[in-house]
Amino acid sequence: MLKKTLDISSSPHIVKGRSTDEIMKNVVWALLPVVFFSIYSFGLNALLVILTATFASIITEHFLCKISKKETTVRDYSAVITGLLLGLSLPPSFPLWMTFVGGVIGIALGKYIFGGLGYNVFNPALVARAVLQAAFPVAITTWHPAFISNRFSTVSESVFTWPFMEPQYDAVSGATPLSAFKFDGITTSITELAFGQISGSTGETCAIIIALGGIYLIARNMMSWRIPVAVLLSAFLLSGVLYLLNSELYPSPVFMLLSGGLMLGAVFMATDMVSSPITPLGLWIYGCIIGILTIVIRIWGGLSEGVMYSILLANAISPHIDSLIKNRVYGTKRKIKAT
Amino acid sequence: MAFFNFHKNTFKHGIHPPESKGETNGMSIKQFPFPPVIILPMAQHIGAPSQIIVREGQEVHRGQLLAKAEGYVSVPLHAPVSGTIRKIANVPTISGKMSPGIFLETFPFSTQEVLEGKPIDLDTATPEDILQGIQGAGIVGLGGAAFPTHVKLKIPDGKKCETLIINGIECEPYLTTDHRVMLEQEHDIFTGIKYLLKATGTQKVIIGIEANKQDAANHLKKHIPKGMPVSVQVLPVKYPQGAEKMLVTSILGKEIPSGKLPIEVGVVVVNVATTAEIGRLLPHGQGIQERVITIAGPGVKKKGNYTIPIGTPLRFVLEQVGVDEEISEVYMGGPMMGVAVSNLNISIVKGTSGILVFTKKDVNRIPKIYPCIKCGACLDACPILLNPSKLGILAKFEAYNEMASDFNLMDCFECGSCTYVCPSHIPLVQYFRLAKRIIRKREANKKEEVDA
Numbered sequence: 001m002l003k004k005t006l007d008i009s010s011s012p013h014i015v016k017g018r019s020t021d022e023i024m025k026n027v028v029w030a031l032l033p034v035v036f037f038s039i040y041s042f043g044l045n046a047l048l049v050i051l052t053a054t055f056a057s058i059i060t061e062h063f064l065c066k067i068s069k070k071e072t073t074v075r076d077y078s079a080v081i082t083g084l085l086l087g088l089s090l091p092p093s094f095p096l097w098m099t100f101v102g103g104v105i106g107i108a109l110g111k112y113i114f115g116g117l118g119y120n121v122f123n124p125a126l127v128a129r130a131v132l133q134a135a136f137p138v139a140i141t142t143w144h145p146a147f148i149s150n151r152f153s154t155v156s157e158s159v160f161t162w163p164f165m166e167p168q169y170d171a172v173s174g175a176t177p178l179s180a181f182k183f184d185g186i187t188t189s190i191t192e193l194a195f196g197q198i199s200g201s202t203g204e205t206c207a208i209i210i211a212l213g214g215i216y217l218i219a220r221n222m223m224s225w226r227i228p229v230a231v232l233l234s235a236f237l238l239s240g241v242l243y244l245l246n247s248e249l250y251p252s253p254v255f256m257l258l259s260g261g262l263m264l265g266a267v268f269m270a271t272d273m274v275s276s277p278i279t280p281l282g283l284w285i286y287g288c289i290i291g292i293l294t295i296v297i298r299i300w301g302g303l304s305e306g307v308m309y310s311i312l313l314a315n316a317i318s319p320h321i322d323s324l325i326k327n328r329v330y331g332t333k334r335k336i337k338a339t
Numbered sequence: 340m341a342f343f344n345f346h347k348n349t350f351k352h353g354i355h356p357p358e359s360k361g362e363t364n365g366m367s368i369k370q371f372p373f374p375p376v377i378i379l380p381m382a383q384h385i386g387a388p389s390q391i392i393v394r395e396g397q398e399v400h401r402g403q404l405l406a407k408a409e410g411y412v413s414v415p416l417h418a419p420v421s422g423t424i425r426k427i428a429n430v431p432t433i434s435g436k437m438s439p440g441i442f443l444e445t446f447p448f449s450t451q452e453v454l455e456g457k458p459i460d461l462d463t464a465t466p467e468d469i470l471q472g473i474q475g476a477g478i479v480g481l482g483g484a485a486f487p488t489h490v491k492l493k494i495p496d497g498k499k500c501e502t503l504i505i506n507g508i509e510c511e512p513y514l515t516t517d518h519r520v521m522l523e524q525e526h527d528i529f530t531g532i533k534y535l536l537k538a539t540g541t542q543k544v545i546i547g548i549e550a551n552k553q554d555a556a557n558h559l560k561k562h563i564p565k566g567m568p569v570s571v572q573v574l575p576v577k578y579p580q581g582a583e584k585m586l587v588t589s590i591l592g593k594e595i596p597s598g599k600l601p602i603e604v605g606v607v608v609v610n611v612a613t614t615a616e617i618g619r620l621l622p623h624g625q626g627i628q629e630r631v632i633t634i635a636g637p638g639v640k641k642k643g644n645y646t647i648p649i650g651t652p653l654r655f656v657l658e659q660v661g662v663d664e665e666i667s668e669v670y671m672g673g674p675m676m677g678v679a680v681s682n683l684n685i686s687i688v689k690g691t692s693g694i695l696v697f698t699k700k701d702v703n704r705i706p707k708i709y710p711c712i713k714c715g716a717c718l719d720a721c722p723i724l725l726n727p728s729k730l731g732i733l734a735k736f737e738a739y740n741e742m743a744s745d746f747n748l749m750d751c752f753e754c755g756s757c758t759y760v761c762p763s764h765i766p767l768v769q770y771f772r773l774a775k776r777i778i779r780k781r782e783a784n785k786k787e788e789v790d791a
Contacts, residue, residue, distance in 0.1 A: 007668050007702065008679040010769040012755035013695075014356055014512065020709040020762045076709065118710025118763075224715065273714045278728060280715075329747045330351075330723040331584065331597040336747055339729050 020117075023222045024077035030213035031084050031268065037209050038202040042092035043151025045144060045159055046202040050087030052096045056103025057083030064112045078117045082106050085125035085268060088203025089261060089308070090132070093144040093169065095161035098136055102128040122315045123272045126308050133308070139167055143199045145174035174199030177259040179304040181251055193258035204261040214267035223271050226280060230287020231266035231294075232257055238295045250299065262294060265307035275315040279338045282321045289314045350588040352722050353577040354756045356512050356675065358551055363635050364515040366643040368523055372659060373420050373445050377650035379405065380430045382438035383688035384479040385486045386412035391441060397424045402454035402625050405441055414477045414487050417626030419648035421449040431685050433671055433678050443650065456624030461533055469538040469621070476620040477627045477689070482506060482517075482581065482610035483672050485690030488617070491609070492538050494602060500539040501605035504590060505532065505546040505614055507555065508574070508581035511673025514693045516631045517611050519644045521548070521555035524615045525562040531618030532569060539607055544569040546611070547590050549576045578675060579754040583608045585722050597750050612692075630689060636670075638663040638696035647687050654683040656694060665698040675755045709763035717757035717767065723750050727757035727767045734770035743778050751775070 038046040061079035065072040073079070086106055090099060106128030111120045133140050144156060158167035177188035177198050192198055196206025204210075217223035240253040256262070270276065270290050277286050290310045297306025319339070326335035381388035389406035393399060399418045406416040422445040430440030459472035474489040494500050505528070509517040521528065532544055548556040550573050560571045574580060574589050584595045586608060593604045601608050616627055629648045634641075640661035647656065653669070670677035671691050687694075717727035725747055733742045742748040748771060757767045 006666070006680060006682070008681045009668065009702070010766060010772070011670075011674070011676050011678065011753075012759050012768065013668065013670055013674040013677065013679065013697065013702070014759065015764065016354075016356070016760050016762075018762050019764060020712055023712075023714070023762055116710070118712050273712045276713070278713045278715045278718060278726075280718075283715075327724055327726065329597065329725060329750055330588075331594045331599070331750065332747065336745060338726055 018222075021076045024081060026217060026220060026222050027081050027268070028077055028084065030216050031081070031088070033209050034088060034203045034206070034213060034264070035084065037196060037206045038088060038092075041146040041196055041205060042144060042202055043148075044153075044155045045092040045151070048096060048155065048159055049090055049092060049094050049099050049202055050084065052099040053087030053090065053103045054080060054083030056100045057086065057107050060104045060107040061112070064108060073116060076117060078111075079107060082111065082124045082128075085123075085203075086128050088264065089125065089129050089201050089269075091140060091143050092202050093142065093156040093158045093167075094139055095167045096159055097161065097163040098132060098139060102132045105131050118274055120274050121319075122312055123269050123275050126269060126312050126315075129308055130312060141179075142167075142169055143174045143176055143179075145199050146197065146205065176200045176304065177255070178298065181255075181259075182298070182304040187251060187255060188259065190254055190258060193255065198259075201261060201264075204264045207258040207263040210263045210267050214271075224273070224276070224283050226283040227271045227276060227287045228266040230284045231270055231291040232262070234288040234291030235262060235295050236291075238292050239299075242295075242299065256295060256298070260298070260305045261307040265294075265311055266290070269307075270311050270314070275318060277318045277322045279322050279325045279327070281325050282318070282338070285321050286314050286318055289317070348589060349575055349577055350580065350585040350722055351724060352720055352756070353579065353585070354720050354759055355576070356578055356759060358576070359512045359635075360515050360518070360551065362642050363513075363633050363644055364518050364552075366515075366519070368519050368631050368644045368646055371645040371647040371651070371656070373451065373648060374651045374655040375445055376425070376652065377419055377422070377443040377445065377648060378430050378440060378652055378684075378686040379416060379419070379443065379650040380432045380438040380440045380686070380688065381406055381416065382432060382436075383416075383485065383649075383690065384414055385484065386410070386414075386490075388438060389413060389416045391427060391439065393424050393427075393441070395424055395427055398422070399424060399443070400454045401449075401451050402456070402628060404626065405443075408474060412487055412490055414474055414479055414489075415626065416477055416649075417628055418443060419628040419650050420445045421451055422446050431682060433680060433685050433688075435681060453623075453625055453628065456626070458624045459534070459621040461530075461537065461622070464537070466538045466540065469534050472621050472624070473534075473538070473617060476617070476625065478613060478616055478620070479689050480610055481612040481616060481630055481689065481692065483676070483690050483692050485688070488609065488613055491600070492535065492607060494539055494607075498602050499605060500541045500602060500607050501543065502591065502607075503532070503535055503539060503541040503544045504586060504601075504606055504608045505544060505611050506581060506583070506586055506608050507546055507548040507552070507559075507611040508586060509552070510549060510576075510578045510581040511675055511677070511693070513635045513695055514633045514673050515635075516633045516644055516692055518552045518555055520612045520615050520631055521552065522558050524619070525559055527615040527618035528559070528611060529562065529564050529567065529569075529618065530622065531614035531616070532567070534617050534621055535607075535609060535614065536568075541607070542568055545590055546571045547574055547586055548572070549574055549580060551576050579722060579756065582722070582752060582754060584752070597747070627689065630687075630691070632687065632691055633693040634660050634696075635693065636695035636697050637701045638666050638698040649687055649689055651687045652683075653680060653685055653687065653694070656687065657683065657696065662696050663698045665700070666696055667699040667702050668697045670695040670697070675759070676753065708765055711763055711765060714762060716760040716762065720756040720760045722754060722756065723747075723752070725751060727771075730774075731765050731767045731770055734774050739774045739777050740781075742774050748774055749778070
């Protein structure tokens with residue numbers, strides 16, 4: 001005997017198995033090797049900074065959902081990504097209380113007030129980092145050397161600074177390849193850059209591991225390949241032209257690609273789907289803006305690094321990039337607005 | 340990756356859902372038993388419902404005319420079985436609306452011979468005769484749209500049909516009826532093509548088949564009658580290539596202008612099963628009584644391809660093939676564009692190409708709809724090159740007019756590719772169907788106001 005009642009639903013009745021939380025989860029998987037390398041090169045300092053940033057993001061998201069009486073959105077993994085990216089973009093000896101403040105700001109001001117996942121204008125992790133950079137300019141540019149011998153047994157004093165106190169730094173502090181070049185004219189070798197034998201933010205030092213994470217996500221079709229390609233290509237071309245003009249004054253394009261946060265930014269931060277354009281051409285324009293701005297800030301700006309501001313600026317104009325693009329619909333001659 | 344795609348031999352975008360055809364594509368077509376009662380809704384094609392010309396209690400012969408065409412965009416209906424008209428009353432249809440219908444009780448011991456009609460002789464018939472013959476046989480598009488075929492074949496004045504495309508794409512997952520028809524009914528297909536060539540005055544025929552039916556393509560190639568201007572073109576597998584617009588673009592590289600029919604670019608597209616039906620029925624002057632249907636899906640026991648009389652109640656079909664205890668959803672058509680059945684008392688109509696049964700665990704009931712994360716997957720899927728993401732956002736704000744005027748909503752043919760790929764599980768097509776409906780209603784209201 002056949003059942004009396006049937007369920008009904010609107011077609012299509014099959015869907016691709018991939019869902020938003022799965023994409024987010026895969027971004028987390030792709031970030032984990034970066035996290036492991038970071039802990040390997042900076043030891044307990046990096047571990048604490050990354051854990052604190054992630055914890056702060058998750059707690060903030062959960063808390064905000066609770067007070068606005070909504071179901072918690074922690075399970076979609078987007079807060080985890082924000083936390084990890086924030087942790088990976090901070091110096092290894094960054095005070096934990098500042099890190100925590102960053103995590104709270106990233107989720108609350110970078111994401112939640114815009115309406116949560118899907119509505120944020122800026123990459124939340126970069127909003128947090130920009131606030132931290134403005135508030136704590138010394139702490140965020142004080143770099144800790146990589147691969148010091150006691151990194152798995154001791155934690156820098158500065159990490160446990162009491163809230164609102166000035167952090168005390170160990171006598172030795174490293175310079176990043178970019179600041180070494182900009183302020184002292186010292187270049188770092190390409191192999192050291194590629195394999196992360198350098199100082200820098202916890203997660204930005206090993207270009208190869210970051211690139212592999214990106215290739216994994218692109219291969220699984222969970223990230224736009226156009227953004228990292230556009231960012232890296234435009235940065236490479238601009239710095240290449242400058243290098244050809246004057247190789248004494250300007251660093252080599254390969255150095256530009258592998259140093260600083262460009263790789264991490266191009267692969268994991270500029271590619272935030274929500275804050276980047278949606279049209280293919282828009283993605284190219286967006287990526288090129290980031291690449292060119294980064295090089296401009298690095299070479300002519302007062303800062304040694306420019307990835308963060310480039311991405312934030314490109315985030316801000318990404319809806320407008322899309323609105324400039326026109327699409328031709330099948331079977332029509334008329335071009336309509338793409339968004 | 341549109342950047343590296345030079346659109347050779349295919350249309351832009353589209354998707355690759357799992358084909359799921361393996362279970363039935365090797366099973367030859369079997370005759371389905373006659374049900375004790377046939378239930379025939381009159382509204383089973385696009386256009387005006389047929390007009391009943393029989394009365395209750397009348398005994399009818401299989402193939403006898405039961406209802407005549409009501410106007411030009413309409414077709415007649417023939418008795419799928421010999422039997423007695425038990426009742427003339429409203430019957431349920433898949434849309435949920437009731438339609439006038441006939442309850443026909445099958446003679447239990449009849450041989451079910453089909454009544455011969457007035458044959459349409461290929462050599463002497465004029466194109467007009469053939470079109471009338473096709474309408475007279477009650478033939479509609481068997482691919483699923485059920486649009487009266489004679490209307491499509493009527494070439495408007497000033498237009499010329501240069502290419503006749505026979506659609507053997509069958510891009511919907513699970514369905515294998517066209518595949519089996521091409522393997523088993525090549526004679527009918529080529530006879531049908533002869534009629535179609537004469538009716539449209541065309542000199543060139545291309546049979547489009549997707550690469551997952553290479554055996555069917557080879558089979559047809561081998562049997563092309565001498566001197567017939569037919570070529571078989573094998574296309575890469577991609578959904579929704581079976582849609583007329585996409586198929587014309589894949590084969591000829593031309594785009595059909597928005598809101599127009601393929602004849603605008605000198606093409607007529609006819610489904611392969613429809614072609615076979617024309618080739619089978621016209622030489623005998625008979626009407627359509629049955630069609631080939633794929634019965635598949637995880638919830639079915641005896642899967643396969645069956646010739647089933649039109650009007651067979653769905654309940655009878657499912658009882659015969661046996662279904663899982665945990666049956667949850669039944670679809671008529673394929674899983675991408677097919678309609679979920681709300682009750683088993685509806686019956687097989689001419690446009691039914693498949694019956695799919697899914698159990699609770701097979702139905703991908705989406706637990707949660709996430710906000711749009713602007714991933715752009717829907718833009719990369721839409722074969723019409725619309726922006727489903729933006730349309731979806733506008734639909735949420737009920738900005739229906741803007742959807743149509745600024746973002747070409749009315750060009751959407753509801754293939755479902757955007758919903759299929761959406762990682763946030765936003766029911767985009769459902770929004771678009773609703774929006775299109777509301778816009779049509781508004782336009783109709785406006786017209787009424789102007790007329791008044």
